[in-house]
Amino acid sequence: xxxxxxxxxxxxxxxxxxxxxxxxxxxxxxxxxxxxxxxxxxxxxxxxxxxxxxxxxxxxxxxxxxxxxxxxxxxxxxxxxxxxxxxxxxxxxxxxxxxxxxxxxxxxxxxxxxxxxxxxxxxxxxxxxxxxxxxxxxxxxxxxxxxxxxxxxxxxxxxxxxxxxxxxxxxxxxxxxxxxxxxxxxxxxxxxxxxxxxxxxxxxxxxxxxxxxxxxxxxxxxxxxxxxxxxxxxxxxxxxxxxxxxxxxxxxxxxxxxxxxxxxxxxxxxxxxxxxxxxxxxxxxxxxxxxxxxxxxxxxxxxxxxxxxxxxxxxxxxxxxxxxxxxxxxxxxxxxxx
Amino acid sequence: xxxxxxxxxxxxxxxxxxxxxxxxxxxxxxxxxxxxxxxxxxxxxxxxxxxxxxxxxxxxxxxxxxxxxxxxxxxxxxxxxxxxxxxxxxxxxxxxxxxxxxxxxxxxxxxxxxxxxxxxxxxxxxxxxxxxxxxxxxxxxxxxxxxxxxxxxxxxxxxxxxxxxxxxxxxxxxxxxxxxxxxxxxxxxxxxxxxxxxxxxxxxxxxxxxxxxxxxxxxxxxxxxxxxxxxxxxxxxxxxxxxxxxxxxxxxxxxxxxxxxxxxxxxxxxxxxxxxxxxxxxxxxxxxxxxxxxxxxxxxxxxxxxxxxxxxxxxxxxxxxxxxxxxxxxxxxxxxxxxxxxx
Numbered sequence: 001x002x003x004x005x006x007x008x009x010x011x012x013x014x015x016x017x018x019x020x021x022x023x024x025x026x027x028x029x030x031x032x033x034x035x036x037x038x039x040x041x042x043x044x045x046x047x048x049x050x051x052x053x054x055x056x057x058x059x060x061x062x063x064x065x066x067x068x069x070x071x072x073x074x075x076x077x078x079x080x081x082x083x084x085x086x087x088x089x090x091x092x093x094x095x096x097x098x099x100x101x102x103x104x105x106x107x108x109x110x111x112x113x114x115x116x117x118x119x120x121x122x123x124x125x126x127x128x129x130x131x132x133x134x135x136x137x138x139x140x141x142x143x144x145x146x147x148x149x150x151x152x153x154x155x156x157x158x159x160x161x162x163x164x165x166x167x168x169x170x171x172x173x174x175x176x177x178x179x180x181x182x183x184x185x186x187x188x189x190x191x192x193x194x195x196x197x198x199x200x201x202x203x204x205x206x207x208x209x210x211x212x213x214x215x216x217x218x219x220x221x222x223x224x225x226x227x228x229x230x231x232x233x234x235x236x237x238x239x240x241x242x243x244x245x246x247x248x249x250x251x252x253x254x255x256x257x258x259x260x261x262x263x264x265x266x267x268x269x270x271x272x273x274x275x276x277x278x279x280x281x282x283x284x285x286x287x288x289x290x291x292x293x294x295x296x297x298x299x300x301x302x303x304x305x306x307x308x309x310x311x312x313x314x315x316x317x318x319x320x321x322x323x324x325x326x327x328x329x330x331x332x333x334x335x336x337x338x
Numbered sequence: 339x340x341x342x343x344x345x346x347x348x349x350x351x352x353x354x355x356x357x358x359x360x361x362x363x364x365x366x367x368x369x370x371x372x373x374x375x376x377x378x379x380x381x382x383x384x385x386x387x388x389x390x391x392x393x394x395x396x397x398x399x400x401x402x403x404x405x406x407x408x409x410x411x412x413x414x415x416x417x418x419x420x421x422x423x424x425x426x427x428x429x430x431x432x433x434x435x436x437x438x439x440x441x442x443x444x445x446x447x448x449x450x451x452x453x454x455x456x457x458x459x460x461x462x463x464x465x466x467x468x469x470x471x472x473x474x475x476x477x478x479x480x481x482x483x484x485x486x487x488x489x490x491x492x493x494x495x496x497x498x499x500x501x502x503x504x505x506x507x508x509x510x511x512x513x514x515x516x517x518x519x520x521x522x523x524x525x526x527x528x529x530x531x532x533x534x535x536x537x538x539x540x541x542x543x544x545x546x547x548x549x550x551x552x553x554x555x556x557x558x559x560x561x562x563x564x565x566x567x568x569x570x571x572x573x574x575x576x577x578x579x580x581x582x583x584x585x586x587x588x589x590x591x592x593x594x595x596x597x598x599x600x601x602x603x604x605x606x607x608x609x610x611x612x613x614x615x616x617x618x619x620x621x622x623x624x625x626x627x628x629x630x631x632x633x634x635x636x637x638x639x640x641x642x643x644x645x646x647x648x649x650x651x652x653x654x655x656x657x658x659x660x661x662x663x664x665x666x667x668x669x670x671x672x673x674x675x676x677x678x679x680x681x
Contacts, residue, residue: 096502096507096509096510097509100509102528102531105523106523106524107511107524107525107526108511108512108513108514108524108538109509109510109511110498110501110502110509110510110512111498111502112502113502113503116467116499116502138514140494140498140512143491144495144498147461147462147491147495148467150461151447151461151462151463151464151467152464156447158447158448158451158460158461159447159460159461160458160459160460161459161461161491162459163459163489165516168542169489169542172456172457172542172545172548173457173458173459174458174553175458175553175554176550176551176552176553176554176555177453177553177554177555177556177559178554179554185459189519189520189523192523195523197527198527199527200525200526200527200528201526201527201528201531201532202527202528202531203528203531206528206530
């Protein structure tokens with residue numbers, strides 16, 4: 001993992017400070033736009049564990065020597081863990097039912113040609129960002145989006161979907177060589193689009209005819225009212241965020257760079273969690289399709305980094321030192337490290 | 339004739355079908371007619387018209403010419419093929435004819451690295467993506483009522499990418515039955531929409547041959563680990579499996595069994611089927627369709643991304659070749675059909 005190997009941006013300063021030993025100094029505010037600074041350690045919902053988590057991470061992530069360990073555990077530099085992970089969120093593009101304006105939900109329809117192109121474009125934008133692991137939903141349009149995006153990736157590690165639906169599936173898909181060049185892909189129904197129940201397959205007109213325009217508006221605009229036999233946004237958010245916290249966050253904390261390819265509702269539920277939005281705010285939130293969104297997790301905080309306009313244009317992306325370094329290393333045509 | 343034309347139009351077929359029906363295409367020797375468009379076999383221009391062809395689309399008049407018969411079949415496709423074509427005198431004519439399209443997926447990210455892939459679920463490379471889209475263009479005018487793929491993403495992507503090019507624009511929908519929740523959650527509640535859906539069934543039995551302990555290894559590693567001769571033996575034999583893997587025979591057994599149990603009944607019911615799968619599972623199926631010997635199947639190499647067409651009629655499979663493109667009939671072999679239709 002290129003990103004993991006250069007974990008201490010302050011290493012030059014550290015070398016001056018203590019020859020032969022790497023020391024994590026305090027957080028470098030210049031790395032991150034202060035305006036992007038996020039709210040508190042409660043992000044992980046585990047305030048009480050914050051200190052120990054960070055110290056543990058500090059020990060694990062930086063190849064600290066014994067003396068440095070002691071310093072960290074004594075509190076110096078305790079908020080400086082330099083391990084930083086990237087989190088890329090991509091909402092899939094147009095599906096064959098989007099173009100027909102049908103409520104899709106969990107019906108497993110594939111991408112349209114336009115959606116295919118959107119996925120490839122998205123891939124170009126993240127082609128120089130590190131990706132160690134991928135999570136997608138159980139629906140083909142999200143999986144295709146992830147796989148198409150990765151065809152553009154410079155690092156050319158190979159995504160491999162993990163199978164555990166049966167013993168046979170698991171044993172048949174085993175790899176017998178070194179798997180360093182593999183990006184594990186986990187598919188999870190918990191990242192599926194919101195399940196729209198009896199609306200699935202109906203178009204707007206049919207839905208209004210069948211249930212009344214007011215009811216439809218209510219389902220669209222409410223947080224906790226589900227359509228018949230379907231999920232409310234709240235229910236969708238609950239299972240998506242739970243999955244995120246239990247399965248994705250530990251990987252990020254371990255320093256893995258993660259990409260999630262999913263759907264409008266499951267992703268905005270996760271963003272609601274990352275950005276601490278209110279229900280009202282999340283209802284208003286519209287995610288563009290095919291435009292990757294970048295967050296970084298550092299010191300147990302999620303920082304929003306915006307959406308990359310392109311791999312070489314930093315503009316909307318506030319790349320951190322680590323990410324900039326990765327980007328420069330991933331493509332020899334890129335400029336020098338900042 | 340006019341009634342048949344309007345039938346085809348209202349059935350939503352590509353304009354090319356309509357023009358064929360109107361006899362504008364003079365046809366090229368060797369073209370195949372089930373494809374919903376394109377040039378028909380030679381002699382089209384000289385076919386007699388049928389007066390008895392009704393708008394119900396399922397009836398043939400006496401003295402039926404090839405053109406009307408084929409149009410009737412095409413119209414039947416629209417109704418997913420459950421009707422039996424009858425002649426005007428009431429006697430059943432040939433039973434329904436169904437199309438079977440086989441597509442082997444294109445380059446995967448491990449193909450380009452020359453690694454034994456087997457059942458490791460790696461996706462397509464950019465080249466493989468383009469191959470799938472190209473394959474889709476070649477079958478864009480062919481009827482597809484149902485799709486079968488393996489459980490591996492590279493075959494599923496191939497099918498879905500190919501269908502983005504399909505003219506009929508019915509929407510493939512993957513059926514989920516891995517759990518009760520998956521089944522309940524993926525339900526469609528609109529009947530009208532149901533008609534516009536192409537069910538997609540994923541089956542591990544159509545997976546690539548499982549290569550056991552070779553999976554992930556490159557050619558050199560394999561030769562180093564097991565010896566070049568052993569590797570050669572596994573490649574060239576029919577029934578010797580690599581360690582913890584499948585022999586070609588084992589792979590053939592489970593794919594052909596699946597094909598017979600699940601695909602053939604659909605073909606018999608008149609459904610036009612597309613299978614997107616892998617080198618070994620597909621050549622196993624072809625071994626069955628063409629009655630090949632083990633020796634012959636070992637020699638058989640399927641080109642990637644080039645669709646292969648068979649038709650199923652009277653419980654027999656006829657090999658039709660590979661469409662070079664939706665408008666070029668050339669490679670499609672038609673002779674047998676022509677023989678059967680001569681009165």
